[in-house]
Amino acid sequence: MNIDLTEQELAFQKEVQDFFANDFPKDIKDKQDKGIYLKKDDHIRWQKALYNKGWAGINWPVEHGGTGWTATQKYIYANEAAKANAPRIVPFGLTMVAPVIFTYGNDEQKQRFLPDILASNVWWCQGYSEPNAGSDLASLKTKAVRDGDHYIVNGTKTWTTLGQHADWIFCLVRTDDTGRKQQGISFLLIDMKTPGVSVHPIITIDGTHEVNEVHFEDVRVPAENLIGQEGQGWTYAKVLLTHERTGIARVAESKALLASLKRMVNSDNDQLMNMKDNAVFMTRLIEAEIELKALEYTELRVLSAVSTGKAPGPESSILKIKGTEIMQLLNELFVEVAGIYALPYVPEQYQDGFEGDTVGPRFAPKTSATYYNNRKVSIYGGTNEIQKNIISKQVLGL
């Protein structure tokens, strides 16, 4: 048992730190530090900076331009990225669809899609959930009917994150509704510009436009956009979920949040309550810190098992549950620190170009928006209830 970094790893850490000091676009860093909402172009520029460094494909195999990093390197990178307040990588292309394509796609598909994903030239979104297929994803109904060398797609996908920016959507569609419901599902890539695709915004409780409903009306999709075998989409999607699990605990981000929370608490801002002397609040904060440390080691144990060749098993659901619970708790503690300045709703002060005095301390009003918005993290990616079902059934055999 040992978690000391080797000399090479320390050198790598230094390299990552240098990257964030020099190559992370300054204006984007500034926006992040001020809590300004990022635009599409900001995400792309930041991801291209990573790409230029050769670090865009963190979980990709080297042959496709991936980093080939060890678990420890990924851990180091994640911590430095969070410390630098870097934006999350928009996961749909780089983290979600790419592994399916490089694992199950044919050569033509790999050549056609992977380079543009790696370079963030093309924006992807994820079309799994439907109005009536959430937790029970396998009951999805969006239909793809073969017609010559095309599929004709009809149906509705929902909760499509950042679909308003997307060029492409990867979908689970039903190509057969006779057998077991998991069996007739296929994995299809659809160009969002195809006639019949329409995107309709859904506004979330923090007042932002992050998710969408995507409608498909007689959308003609070339059959060559099918990944792997017809009817195998469910299996592929499950493999993808394993990839998604890497980093799902978001430990590094929570560590950075905790550090920033402590800075707020110690800032002696005269517009805020003195929280340092509030033993009840401080108890909650320290308990969050303890829980986070435990989770960090839980994650390291899972990662180390993975690096010795074991696939992350169902026990990694613990990462999703605990990771989201801690993040949500930290969001809540920020609201507590903001005090009554958590009340004002002033989205304009978090838009690019806002100049002038903020209402309350700069960070304060946004704490509510973040707290509200992040109620999603225990809902998406398989709800925490579903994760507990997985643990109780697949780990505990109940």
Next chain:
Amino acid sequence: MDFSLNDIQEMMRDSASKFIQKEYDFETRRKLSKSEDGFSQKNWELFAELGWLALPIDEDQGGIGGTVLDTIILQEELGKGLVVEPYFPCILLGANLINSFASDEQKEALLGPILEGSKKITLAHSEGHSPFDISQIKTVAEKTNNGFVINGKKSVVLNAQHADELLVVARTSGNTGDKSGLSVFVVSKDHPGLSIRGYETNDGLRAGDVTFVNVTLGAEAVLGTLDDAFGPVQKVLLEGIVNLAGEAVGIMEKLVDLTGEYLRIREQFNAPIGKFQALQHRCADMFMEKEQAKSMLYFAAIETAKQNDDYEKACAMLKVRIGNAARFVGQQAVQLHGGMGVTDELSVGHYFKRLTTLNAMLGSRDYHLNELVKSA
């Protein structure tokens, strides 16, 4: 022992629940909230007609003479409708303070138009560093030859932008932390040197930051007696805690109902999700939290209405218990609605947001629990 409602309380409950049902569905509320003022003056005048504005005001001032035992009943119903009209800040805080603290002349001049619905007065007590304990405030009113000069800033004053006048709590003598030496001033919102930065709040209501730069006032601007405002304001704030708790209980009732309804109709895995025992237990927990919160509400309301020795402590206990329940019920209501729970479209998220802001007002759960620990 008797927890049944008296005639006035029944009347209030009926009129409020009818109003919400007939004229305040969620879409109507949404429109009001998004409108320029954020509420309807017509509704406000209706509240006057229904006697709601008069409820906590003494009978000899033209009011109904109700206590918190009466106002919480109304508040529960208003909570269920997520009512955006400024009943809490302008009546339960502002008018309430005038009623209990103002001189007879001041009551005469101020309460009439308030009860008619033609004038609004809000309470400007809170400052970012001290939203509840007014002994800590930094806004100062310095004595001059013929009056006072106010300097300072009030934070997140509810409906500041809609008030004709503000009741401004300021230090007139003594030092930070002293209970004596605090006074309340009646200041017109147009007064030179006073500026209001109004905004919407996260729960779809309105508030503003109010800045005072050499606001010069005559001695007649002092509400009630000089230097003696701590007790009366503190009492109004404690009653405020009870009243906010009433609203929170109404909201939690609604959330428990809405969530139950949703679990009965939403199907996944070929069954209503309410068939899953994990969710049944969660709902049962929500229900119990709500009931415990309600019991605490009645306890603190009775103590407060009677002004029992320990009523202050009862109010702090209430804020803690309500805070715990509101957090659990609000978060779980959203969680059990899945993705729908985090949409702006559904009312659930809006009830959740209101519960969150109620916690931050007048000292949060963490604040009051810490005070209880310190004094234990």
